Amino acid sequence: MIHSKRHGEILRLLNEEGTVTIASLAERLGVSLETVRRDVRPLTDEGSILKMHGAVSLPSMAGEAPFERRMRENAEAKRLIARMVAATIRDGESIMLDTGTTTSFLARELLGHRRLTVVTNSSDIARTLATVNGNKVYMAGGELRSDSG
Template sequence: MKPISRHETEIFRLVTLRGSCSIAELAEQLGVSDETVRRHVRPLVDRGQVEKVHGGIVMPDRLREAPMERRMGENRAAKQAIAAAVAERVDDGDTMMLDTGSTTAYVAVALSRKSSLQVVTNSTEIGRILARQRSNKVYLVGGEVGSDQLATFGPQAIDFVRRFNVRHAILSIGGINTDSELMNFGLDEAEFSRAVIRQAASVTVVADHTKFSRRALVKVCDVADIDTFVTDSRPPEAFCRLLARNDASLMIAGPQDSAQ
């Protein structure tokens, strides 16, 4: 199999961030000709990672994450239950990082009852929610803003995160694959989450039950990299066993709250 080129990686990064790109935009970003872009797009199309449209490329529907506004309305009760369970584990004055996601946005709402939090986030929505509490300190990560996520990504965002060490990392994911790897939809999202994991003493992943049947493209981490997994219904038994083997806690939010 032919190795993936640097241009292919950058083209894929840009289209996952923006949802679509024209050939002319990509040529300008990469500093190459339109023909060079087309040559590097071809393998991405052949592998099903992007789709060609007139004058450009788009992410395939099956790999594209829904806009943030729509995801906030999906499985709302489950996400609120997960958020409430996570907030109970956070103390006033805690330090934390939250990545962008609809479930982490609900966590931010639940955390609004806390005080004196120090929060690092790449989500403009989470930053807005938590900055309303005057005793909090909120550090909004800089970088390129994705229109669907309303969040910042890229090298600048990762460099900024490396300046901090926090007690909690609270992360959302896009899906869980058949090998029980935690996945997300874009390279930038996954890279940002991995950077956050490295800066935290404790890593909590939040995911409602639909994530166990959803495909996502890019690996974020293994179960061995997390400390707590919070969901709204019991995961498949194979996943529960994997959590136990890696000494990771399972929290099931809702009326039947339990821990493993």
């Protein structure tokens, strides 16, 4: 149940970003930290959101893998960074991509590139680029971590 327009905006931001800090909500909503805390209290009480230390998230995201949650946090900024970096990479070049959410966005931006040689320790990046456009993908050895692939 939405109690106010700000409650609706808080829920909209959480749907888009996953987890949002109280400070960010205050800034984006143009209200004080205490107002945000008062706004999230009824949403927390009814189970619409989860309150963590200094931030809030949706309950459906609590059981989600940390990597998946981070893929949604600041997603638009990560996409912009990825687009800018992808524009500097030419077909046929060799690149190394470390594991991470911004580099995973970069891998998706590179789907239009051809004949890349990619060295990565990320199973997500390897899966994204290995089977397209004549790319060669090499994976660095090591332990496969469940939270980030």
